[in-house]
Amino acid sequence: MAAEKSGKLTRSLALRHVFALSTGAMLSSGLFLLPGIAAAKAGPAAILAYLIAGVLAVPAMLSVAELSTALPKAGGAYYFLERALGPAIGTVSGFGTWLSLVLKDAFAMVGMSAYLILIVDVNSKNLALILIAFFTIINVVGSKASASLQLVLVGFVVAVMGWFVVDGLFEIKAQGITDSNLEPFFTTGGSGVMAVVGLVFVSYGGLTKVASAAEEVEDPSLRIPLGMATSLAVATLLYTLGVLVAIAVLPPEELHHDLAPIHSAAEAILPPFGVGLVVVAALAAFASAVNAGILAAARYPMAMARDGLLPKNMGKINKFGTPAVGVIMTGVAIAIVVLVFDAEAIAKLASAFVLLTLGLVNLAVLVLRASQIQSYAPSFRAPFYPFTQFAGLAISIYLIWQLGPTPQIFVLVVTAVAWTWHHFYATGRTKRAGAIRHVFERWGREADRGLDREISAAMAGHGLRDADDYAGLIARASVLSAPEEADIAEAASRAATVLSQQIGLENEEVTEQFLETGSLWIQPSKDHPTATPVAFFESIERDLLVIVRSAKGIRIPASWGGAGERVNALFFLAGTNTNPGKSLRLAGELAQHLRTGTQAVGQAIDEVGVKSALLPEAALRQYTIFPEGLDSGLINKKIGDLKLLEGAEITTVIREGASLKVNEDLVIESDDQLTVLGPLETMPPVGSPLPIVK
Numbered sequence: 001m002a003a004e005k006s007g008k009l010t011r012s013l014a015l016r017h018v019f020a021l022s023t024g025a026m027l028s029s030g031l032f033l034l035p036g037i038a039a040a041k042a043g044p045a046a047i048l049a050y051l052i053a054g055v056l057a058v059p060a061m062l063s064v065a066e067l068s069t070a071l072p073k074a075g076g077a078y079y080f081l082e083r084a085l086g087p088a089i090g091t092v093s094g095f096g097t098w099l100s101l102v103l104k105d106a107f108a109m110v111g112m113s114a115y116l117i118l119i120v121d122v123n124s125k126n127l128a129l130i131l132i133a134f135f136t137i138i139n140v141v142g143s144k145a146s147a148s149l150q151l152v153l154v155g156f157v158v159a160v161m162g163w164f165v166v167d168g169l170f171e172i173k174a175q176g177i178t179d180s181n182l183e184p185f186f187t188t189g190g191s192g193v194m195a196v197v198g199l200v201f202v203s204y205g206g207l208t209k210v211a212s213a214a215e216e217v218e219d220p221s222l223r224i225p226l227g228m229a230t231s232l233a234v235a236t237l238l239y240t241l242g243v244l245v246a247i248a249v250l251p252p253e254e255l256h257h258d259l260a261p262i263h264s265a266a267e268a269i270l271p272p273f274g275v276g277l278v279v280v281a282a283l284a285a286f287a288s289a290v291n292a293g294i295l296a297a298a299r300y301p302m303a304m305a306r307d308g309l310l311p312k313n314m315g316k317i318n319k320f321g322t323p324a325v326g327v328i329m330t331g332v333a334i335a336i337v338v339l340v341f342d343a344e345a346i347a348k349l350a351s352a353f354v355l356l357t358l359g360l361v362n363l364a365v366l367v368l369r370a371s372q373i374q375s376y377a378p379s380f381r382a383p384f385y386p387f388t389q390f391a392g393l394a395i396s397i398y399l400i401w402q403l404g405p406t407p408q409i410f411v412l413v414v415t416a417v418a419w420t421w422h423h424f425y426a427t428g429r430t431k432r433a434g435a436i437r438h439v440f441e442r443w444g445r446e447a448d449r450g451l452d453r454e455i456s457a458a459m460a461g462h463g464l465r466d467a468d469d470y471a472g473l474i475a476r477a478s479v480l481s482a483p484e485e486a487d488i489a490e491a492a493s494r495a496a497t498v499l500s501q502q503i504g505l506e507n508e509e510v511t512e513q514f515l516e517t518g519s520l521w522i523q524p525s526k527d528h529p530t531a532t533p534v535a536f537f538e539s540i541e542r543d544l545l546v547i548v549r550s551a552k553g554i555r556i557p558a559s560w561g562g563a564g565e566r567v568n569a570l571f572f573l574a575g576t577n578t579n580p581g582k583s584l585r586l587a588g589e590l591a592q593h594l595r596t597g598t599q600a601v602g603q604a605i606d607e608v609g610v611k612s613a614l615l616p617e618a619a620l621r622q623y624t625i626f627p628e629g630l631d632s633g634l635i636n637k638k639i640g641d642l643k644l645l646e647g648a649e650i651t652t653v654i655r656e657g658a659s660l661k662v663n664e665d666l667v668i669e670s671d672d673q674l675t676v677l678g679p680l681e682t683m684p685p686v687g688s689p690l691p692i693v694k
Contacts, residue, residue: 018223018227019230021227022227026206028111028288028289029108029111029203031242031243032111032286034200035243035247036255038050039261041188042196044182045185046193046243047240047243047247052197053201053203054204054235057201059389059391060396063389064207065224066381067364069224069225069378077093077360078098078304081360087426088422088423090304090307090309092415092419093357094303096356096411100354101293101300103353105334106334106337107343108293109131109132111286112287115279129335133331135291136327136330139295139298139327158238161238162238163274163277164245164270164274168265171268172244194402197402198400202351202354204235206235207232249269250265250268262278263278294327297326298322301323301325302314309425313325349406351403352403355396358392359396362392362396366390468586471615472542474614474620475675476675477611478545478547479546480494480495482494482548482550484550484551484552487556488554488557491550492570495548499572501657503539510574515559517533517535517536520532520533520556520560520562521587527598529565529566530568530598532570532572533570534573535573543582543583545573546571546574547570551568552566569601573586593615593616596616597613597616601613607622615677622676623674623676624673625673630690636668638668642692643692644676646679648683649678651675651676651677653668654672655671674690
C-alpha cells in the first residue's frame with residue numbers, strides 16, 4: 001500500500017481491525033503466561049485481581065477514546081500528551097510509552113518461548129529472535145496486511161479460548177467448588193490482591209495501541225470508541241473466566257511454577273485435539289500481540305520525529321506507507337529485552353509504564369477540556385467529566401505504588417533520561433507550548449495559538465460521515481472577489497457582510513470571531529494557493545461558506561496566522577457551535593478537494609465554475625426562475641411537488657440575495673435562483689430547463 005505523496009499514512013483500518021488490534025494486544029501473556037505468577041502471589045484471589053484490573057481500566061479507556069476521536073493522529077498517547085502538556089512531557093511520554101510497548105511485546109515473546117518448547121525441541125530464545133524479525137518485516141510491508149493478519153489470529157484465539165472456558169466451567173460445576181482449588185480464596189488478604197492488580201494491569205496495555213494507529217482508522221469518530229469498548233469487555237471476560245478455570249483445575253504447587261498454565265489446565269479438561277488447539281491459540285495470541293505491539297510502538301518514534309523531538313529520518317514513510325525506521329528500532333529493542341530480563345521483571349516494568357501513560361492521558365483530557373480550545377471537538381466525550389479523569393489518575397498512582405520500588409525507580413530513571421534528551425536536543429527544535437498554556441493564560445502566560453489550528457487539522461482528518469452535507473455546503477456558498485493588493489482583513493470584511501445577514505451578527509462581530517477562533521489552514525500551491533479560516537457561531541444551525549477570490553493574491557499577516565504570504569482564494573467557513581466536529585470534517589473535505597482542484601478553482605470564470613471545481617463527482621446547475629423563462633411553470637409550486645431526475649436535488653434557493661432553508665413546503669417564487677446537484681451522466685447541459693421528470 002503506497003503512502004500518499006504528502007507523507008501521510010493511509011486510512012485502511014475498519015472496526016474489525018480496531019477490535020483485533022486492541023484485543024490481540026491484550027490477549028497474550030496476561031492470559032497464557034501470567035496466571036501462574038499472579039496466583040503465586042495472591043492465590044485464587046488472582047481471579048478477582050484480573051476482574052478489578054479490567055474495571056479500573058475503564059476510565060483510561062474512555063479518555064483514550066475521547067482523545068482519539070479528537071486527534072486521530074499517529075503517535076497515540078504521545079501525540080495527545082505532547083499537545084496537551086507540552087513538548088517536555090510529550091518527550092517523556094513518548095519514550096515511556098514506546099518502552100512500555102517494547103516491554104509488553106518482549107513479555108509476549110517470553111510466553112511464546114514457554115509454549116514453543118511444548119511442541120518443538122529448539123532453543124526458544126533463538127526462535128523468538130527469528131519471530132521478532134518476521135513480524136518486523138510484516139510491519140514494514142504495510143499496516144493493512146498487518147491488521148488483516150491480526151484479525152485472523154484474534155478470531156482463532158477467541159474461538160479456542162471460548163471452548164476452553166465453557167468446558168472448564170462445566171468441569172468446575174461437576175466437581176463442585178469445595179473440591180476445586182478455589183478455597184481458601186483469599187490467601188494474602190486484600191492488600192495482596194491489589195498488589196497483583198498492578199502486576200496484571202499490563203494485560204490491558206493494548207488499549208493505547210489502537211490510539212497510536214488512529215491516523216490509519218477509517219471513520220475513527222465511531223470505530224475507535226466502539227472497537228475499544230468491545231475489546232476491553234471481551235478481554236476482561238476471557239481473562240477472568242480463563243484464569244478461574246486454570247486456578248480451579250490445577251493444584252497450587254503445579255500452577256505457581258508453570259509458565260504455560262492454560263496448556264496444563266487444558267490437559268485436565270480437554271481432549272488431546274483441544275489441547276493442541278490451545279497451544280496453537282497461545283502461539284497465535286503471542287504472535288498477534290507482538291504484531292500489534294510493533295505496529296503501535298513504531299508510530300511513536302515517527303510522531304516524535306515529526307515534531308522535532310527525534311531526528312527527522314525516524315519519521316520517514318517508506319513506499320509501503322509505513323514508518324520503517326520506527327519498526328526496525330522497535331524490533332531490535334524487543335530482542336534486547338528478551339535476552340536481558342525475566343518474565344516477572346518485564347511484567348512489572350511494563351505495567352508501571354502503562355499505568356504512568358494512562359494516568360497522563362486522563363490528565364490530558366482535563367487540560368484540553370479546561371483549555372476551551374474551540375477546535376477540540378471529540379465526537380465521543382468521556383462521561384462524568386471530570387470525575388472519570390480524576391479517578392483514572394488516582395488509580396494509576398495507587399497501582400504504581402503497589403508495584404514496589406524497582407519499577408518506580410525505573411520510571412524515574414527513564415523520565416530523567418527523556419527530560420535530559422528534550423532539554424539538550426529538542427528544546428530549540430519545537431515552539432509548541434501545549435494546551436496547558438491556554439489553561440494558565442489568565443495567569444499571564446502566553447497561549448500557543450498554533451495549537452488550535454493543528455487540532456482543527458487533526459479533527460478534519462476524520463473524513464466525512466453520512467450526515468455531513470459537503471455538497472450542500474459548496475452549493476449554497478457565496479463567491480466574492482477582492483480588490484487588487486487586498487489583505488485578509490479586506491477579504492474578511494466582505495465575507496462578514498454576507499455572513500452577518502445569515503448569522504444575525506454585526507460585521508465586526510463575525511470578523512472578530514474568525515480572529516478569536518484562530519483556526520486557519522493554508523494550502524500552498526504553485527498555481528493557486530488557498531487558505532481556509534474557520535470560526536464557530538452559536539446562532540446558526542447549518543454550516544456556511546463564503547469564498548473570496550483575488551487573481552493578484554490576498555496577503556495573510558501574522559495576526560491571522562500567516563507570514564505575509566499571498567493566497568488566491570480564501571474559504572471562510574462558519575461552523576456551528578453545537579457540532580464543531582462536523583464543521584471541521586467539512587473543512588477537511590474541502591482541503592482535500594483543494595489539493596487536487598485548486599488550479600480549476602483559479603481558472604473558473606464564474607460562481608458555477610468555482611463550485612464545480614470543488615464538486616468534481618457531481619454536476620452543478622443554477623436556474624433563475626423568470627416569469628418569461630423556460631421554467632416559468634414552476635412559479636407558485638412547492639419543492640415537494642417537483643419530481644427531479646434520479647439522483648438530483650435542489651440544494652439552495654436564493655431569494656432577494658438571501659439563502660432560504662430548502663424543504664418540501666417551500667414555494668418557488670418569481671426570480672428565485674435554484675441550485676441543483678445531480679449525477680454527471682444524467683444532468684442536462686447548461687441552458688436547459690430544470691431536470692424535472694414529467
